[in-house]
Amino acid sequence: MQDLAQEVKRLEPRIIEIRRTIHQNPELAHHEVATARLVAKELRSLGIEVKTGVGGTGVVGLLRSGKNGKVVALRADMDALPLQEEVDLEFKSKRKGVMHACGHDTHVAMLLGAAALLAKHRKQLGGDVKFLFQPAEESGGNGGAKPMIDEGAMENPRVDYVFGLHIAADMPSGVYGVRGGPFMAKPDAFKIRVIGRGGHGSAPHRAIDPVYIAAQVTIALQGLSGRMVNPIRPFVISVCSVHGGTKNNIIPDEVVLEGTIRTFEKNTRSKAIADMRRVVASTCEAYGGSCVIDFQKDTYPVVYNDEKVTERVAKTLRRIPRMKTIRADPRMGAEDFSRFQQKAPGTFYYLGTGNTSKGCDSPNHSSKFKVDEDVLKYGTLSLASLALEFAN
Numbered sequence: 001m002q003d004l005a006q007e008v009k010r011l012e013p014r015i016i017e018i019r020r021t022i023h024q025n026p027e028l029a030h031h032e033v034a035t036a037r038l039v040a041k042e043l044r045s046l047g048i049e050v051k052t053g054v055g056g057t058g059v060v061g062l063l064r065s066g067k068n069g070k071v072v073a074l075r076a077d078m079d080a081l082p083l084q085e086e087v088d089l090e091f092k093s094k095r096k097g098v099m100h101a102c103g104h105d106t107h108v109a110m111l112l113g114a115a116a117l118l119a120k121h122r123k124q125l126g127g128d129v130k131f132l133f134q135p136a137e138e139s140g141g142n143g144g145a146k147p148m149i150d151e152g153a154m155e156n157p158r159v160d161y162v163f164g165l166h167i168a169a170d171m172p173s174g175v176y177g178v179r180g181g182p183f184m185a186k187p188d189a190f191k192i193r194v195i196g197r198g199g200h201g202s203a204p205h206r207a208i209d210p211v212y213i214a215a216q217v218t219i220a221l222q223g224l225s226g227r228m229v230n231p232i233r234p235f236v237i238s239v240c241s242v243h244g245g246t247k248n249n250i251i252p253d254e255v256v257l258e259g260t261i262r263t264f265e266k267n268t269r270s271k272a273i274a275d276m277r278r279v280v281a282s283t284c285e286a287y288g289g290s291c292v293i294d295f296q297k298d299t300y301p302v303v304y305n306d307e308k309v310t311e312r313v314a315k316t317l318r319r320i321p322r323m324k325t326i327r328a329d330p331r332m333g334a335e336d337f338s339r340f341q342q343k344a345p346g347t348f349y350y351l352g353t354g355n356t357s358k359g360c361d362s363p364n365h366s367s368k369f370k371v372d373e374d375v376l377k378y379g380t381l382s383l384a385s386l387a388l389e390f391a392n
């Protein structure tokens with residue numbers, strides 16, 4: 001561990017340089033062309049076998065050890081968000097309205113750093129290491145993990161363990177956040193068309209007002225979390241978009257509500273969805289309206305950290321100097337890292353980057369999101385350490 005910690009310090013300037021290049025040239029989900037090119041070039045320069053165009057813009061690197069121990073996969077996502085950056089950095093995004101506000105630029109840079117470390121320590125590896133650079137984590141049910149898996153990213157050689165990390169602005173710099181079991185939620189996106197009958201704003205009695213009904217529906221849905229779902233089972237329902245109407249005195253024909261449900265368990269989820277359908281339909285009916293409810297199909301599974309593997313992960317991370325490993329809370333956010341975990345056991349963990357003294361205190365997905373770059377080497381060190389530990 002000590003020599004790895006020394007070496008990562010030498011690599012640090014390069015990791016930061018790569019991160020800044022990607023940060024300055026962010027690419028949206030499914031369009032990570034230049035990022036993928038940079039990744040492939042960097043991997044090749046390290047003597048790592050590279051496959052490009054895997055599941056779209058995905059890149060798979062394979063570092064062969066020449067031994068037949070376990071195969072470890074390390075994953076980073078590459079996409080940015082549709083957001084105008086509001087931080088004045090010397091390497092501020094050059095693309096208007098596109099920003100790496102979730103830290104995926106750092107994920108790519110840290111994983112390339114780990115590839116460099118591991119390539120140098122190839123002889124110490126007991127098995128092969130795969131590097132999965134995936135497109136489009138941010139694209140909802142349409143994420144890049146599934147097409148990569150469908151195109152064989154977890155086979156040849158078959159992956160035994162998979163690991164990934166995420167930068168977390170709400171955890172302090174110098175901390176790894178780890179936890180076994182369910183770690184991130186399953187998201188279900190919904191769309192409700194509340195159908196009424198339009199008319200004049202001065203005569204609501206001659207119309208069926210979908211604006212009023214949609215407001216009732218929005219409030220009624222919160223009764224699910226308060227009154228219908230077992231309070232010890234994690235559950236969130238949020239209506240996040242309301243659209244309807246054209247003018248102050250026209251009652252529209254319909255209003256469209258969109259939102260998301262988050263759950264960890266099958267039973268909680270199916271009961272919540274059944275409750276929701278009933279509450280929405282009966283609320284609409286009570287006021288003379290009707291509705292159509294649609295759920296997005298095939299959404300991300302729960303991020304589930306294998307308990308035994310995660311215990312070993314925590315033990316490994318605790319050996320890293322100057323870092324603290326804490327038990328992180330589960331989150332209601334979602335991640336398609338879970339798709340890789342359905343093919344091989346593994347762990348998703350957080351790397352804290354919150355640092356008020358450096359102005360790194362805005363949350364992920366904020367236009368003011370800023371990363372404490374001093375933590376990047378520790379991300380690299382953690383990924384490389386896990387590969388060495390689990391391949392042997």
Ligand SMILES: [Zn+2]
Binds near residue numbers: 102138364365
């Ligand atoms: Zn994100």
Ligand SMILES: [Zn+2]
Binds near residue numbers: 103104166
């Ligand atoms: Zn993210």
